[in-house]
Amino acid sequence: MSGKLVITKNSNRVITALMNNDNLIDLDYQDIDESQIIGNIYIGKVKNILKNINAAFVDIGREENAYLSLTENSGFIFLNSKNNDKINIGDEILVQVTKESTKTKGPVLTTHFSVTGRYMVLTYGKTYIGISNKIIDTKKKSTLKRLMKPYQSKEYGFIIRTNAQFVGEEDIIQEINDLIERYENIKKIAMYRSCYQIIEKSPSPFIASLRNYYNNELDRITVDDKEIYADIKGFLEQYNLNNIELQYYEDSNLSLFDLNSLGTKIEQAMKEKVWLKSGAYLVINPTEALVVIDVNTGKYSGKKNFEETVYKINMEAAKEIAKQIRLRNLSGIIIIDFIDMKKPEYRESLLQELNSYITDDPVKTTLIGMTPLNLVELTRKKIKKPIYEQFGKKCFTCNGRGYVWDTGE
Template structure:
């Protein structure tokens, strides 16, 4: 089935968004909304100032602008680049240090920053504190070994190299060219940083839709489509090939029912083909998903019927986590099953499904109460949070 990436502008309640939507056929897999009037700070690099050290959290709060503190874990403090250092071997209040925003502010939590700076390309990522050579685990073993041998001569003690999934089957020259580009970007920033004043933005990340474009598995992407001339120029200038959609009778987002899919992704209830349904309820601490049999009724072999609904629910849950960008702790209350073999089948099925997610998902365990625990890495805001500020 063809995979397409739609990048278009969408207006909701007087707010204009750049919508980045990944489709498999007509099924919407991922959707991100970026307000045109509000710039994201994710992946920006700043000269920050340490405002507070919180010993019981083993953390610091580092301001990247006056009155804008960010959370920083001192466990991650390995070899930071200081612009100004108070006379102490440890990080202390008043230090000025180069940091990168690695998580947006989510709900009441402030943004999170790291001193492990990353320079991200389509095929590679350079990292400043982790100096190892890492290869994407999503690649086959044979391809992992080939790429490891290819880049082994470039290992050094200044920065690390992470090979992304998109490097698979790519010409060696393209990988080497990107390596040189990222290396120059890293060297220039490191040289300039020590001469910049506090709260300077050393590197501004590209628009969110271009960052998302780099994250998409290029080998599985058949087409990038946009109907906006400005976005079309930006996509092609970034080295990607976009198709320009032009039809005055049928808009791009209507062709793909984007607004309808968005509204469905914001609903609490999700219906299953069997007649069962999910109830998805985010809370401050975690997200709870309840699986219900609903209109699905079995007169015979009830346990087999429950397993069938649960397997269908698992597929839809994996889809909804990705579509809604639900992250953190997720608790799923599946329909109770008596047989351990049925529970094992469900857990194995769920683990296989979440491997398709572009964000790391871990299926932790099933509790004695038959609640399934998952975690999904937090990076960007959930879909619901992306439009929270609508008027």
């Protein structure tokens, strides 16, 4: 897929939109008045330890304490004097934010912080060499792993990102050395900083988005802010991305936001119902516990027998569902209620089709399978807030339930 990236300042937000043939594929935003914390590395202070859930709550200088699982984290980098490696209340430790706070929970932390580049991720505390499962070429995988082996250490390992397959060894080695230097600086700087300070700040969301997109996803970037334009230009030059055209847009009569009809597209992406070209439709319902997606025949009337009609609708729905999950940034447990099909080969074909689409998602998405009730289960890693939390607000009347009390009057 070749597409364009639109980065525009709208009101107090910077909106980053990935588009392909005028279709909105991916969306992100940065609230100018609100600091972004995902990826930030802090010196945090342990405020409480709950042994029953084996977790600690850590103060990183924000209103709510952040959650740190002690089951999943070890190898703490202590910044206060210690006689042992056991974590205690009052300890100052190096942590990184992995998830934003939600309506009911504070941010989530890890002590296994990562230093991210475009081709590689250095992972402290995880000393293996991992590789993106989106790199299919076995020969390329072996070459990349062999290249990485000399840089593996007892303190850290690396994850080879998808974009590594598109560049030469010199570019990869250069980034490896840059990541190691950043890692050493993080440890060195932390020793002389006070509690709650940010040791390394994550890049702006538009730079992070650009870093995470695959090389074949972009051929043009259009920006309407001079500072952002300069940042993007510097990034493209740093990684020699000469194949991507950078444009500066300026028009007092028509904003870049309106030129690309982003308001309409965002509004559509927040609606419960999504119509398919065939006349069938999806109903997408995010809840506190999970996301439910229902497939309905709607206005579709196929000329073939009913089983063939249902199969065709489900196959069309699978493609649109994968698109909507990424666009709306739905995450956690996702349950899809496709229209029931009797033929096992149709069900298997549907799962293969859906899996082929979700593998294109930059955020890790896993197809679990189909339950005895013919419900399809997916999981998608929680990173950013869903689109309705980024761009919407709850109805004050019904508190976001979608219904109000009918008094019968």
